[in-house]
Amino acid sequence: MQPTSIELERQARLWIIEAGERIKRAIQQPLEINSKSGPDDLVTDVDKSTEAFLHEKITTTYPNHHFLGEEGVADKLSSLQGTVWIVDPIDGTMNFVHQKQNFAISIGIIEDGVGTVGLVYDVIKGELFHAIKGKGLYVNDLKVNLPEDRPLHEAIIGLNANWLVEKRPIQPTLINLVQTCRGTRSYGSAALEMAYVAVDRMDAYISLNLSPWDYAGGTILLNEANCLATRFNGEELSMLNKGSMVAAKRKLHAVLVKDYLSNEVIS
Known part of the structure; x- marks a missing residue:
């Protein structure tokens, strides 16, 4: 059974x-x-x-x-x-x-x-x-209670500083995002940072290159907290293949995908 x-x-x-x-x-x-x-x-x-x-x-x-x-x-x-x-x-x-x-x-x-x-x-x-x-x-x-969905200018975003200094197509977009949000953090563990979004210690987490084992557990936590985790273009995460990821409260997620991430080419 x-x-x-x-x-x-x-x-x-x-x-x-x-x-x-x-x-x-x-x-x-x-x-x-x-x-x-x-x-x-x-x-x-x-x-x-x-x-x-x-x-x-x-x-x-x-x-x-x-x-x-x-x-x-x-x-x-x-x-x-x-x-x-x-x-x-x-x-x-x-x-x-x-x-x-x-x-x-x-x-x-x-x-x-x-x-x-x-x-x-x-x-x-x-x-x-x-x-x-x-x-x-x-x-x-x-x-845990459902997290508060804050606007971008009040949001704390998890982001590795390497993405801000490496010469990638998305670099100017991420710099603009960092300048607009309230602050950034980097804890060095995707699973923990996703959990922190789910329990309202951060508002979003962004990474350019993660594998399924990095986010499989965290996505389920986020779903139960009424948050979203997708690729930069809003597509569903694959549990078999690696790629970009944005995890955030729902309203903030929509803003990040629409205004900052969906048109970026990840290389």
């Missing part, structure tokens, strides 16, 4: 907290650090061991489910039929390496193409952001 979303969320909460405890123990030991696509794209032995731990738990308990992870433990998926767990074992690896904080484990559960369960766990702060489709957003056991 197929487990319900409530059952999946309950099990995922147990595993993500257990994985966090393993990370807190491992973080006290010397780390094995390597780079992937470049010197700023880091991976550690803890990323890999955390993904392996979650993969073993999920596939042993639910052998008919699929698993998509960042660090190489993944099914070769061409569709989202069935139940797919999309996992980022440590989102914010650079923070994990340099700060030992401001990183998260992210899990999104997709059932027949629909996001039904999302979890983002700030391991060090002990904050678990979690949601089931249609049942609201929670931080630990406290249900």
Whole structure:
């Protein structure tokens, strides 16, 4: 019998907290650090061991489910039929390496193409952001109220400063956006920044290049907070392919897409 979303969320909460405890123990030991696509794209032995731990738990308990992870433990998926767990074992690896904080484990559960369960766990702060489709957003056991939708000139936007200095077609647009909004922040973890939008700590988060494991869990949190996460042109995010993303409260999202992002070419 197929487990319900409530059952999946309950099990995922147990595993993500257990994985966090393993990370807190491992973080006290010397780390094995390597780079992937470049010197700023880091991976550690803890990323890999955390993904392996979650993969073993999920596939042993639910052998008919699929698993998509960042660090190489993944099914070769061409569709989202069935139940797919999309996992980022440590989102914010650079923070994990340099700060030992401001990183998260992210899990999104997709059932027949629909996001039904999302979890983002700030391991060090002990904050678990979690949601089931249609049942609201929670931080630990406290249900979160819907966030306030502020106008752009009062908004705090999550944005990596690299996008402002790199010579890209969108650079002038982003500079204009930064000059118009109230302020910007960059926490170095897409999953956490999406969670912060959902719980009203920020108003929007923008990134030019994210993968499904970066945002799978966060999109479900945002949906339950009546927020939106899409590509820059307003198209739905793909859970199989990477690309741009803007996450924001609904009215602000419409302004960002229409006036700042929809016509930009991302290269």
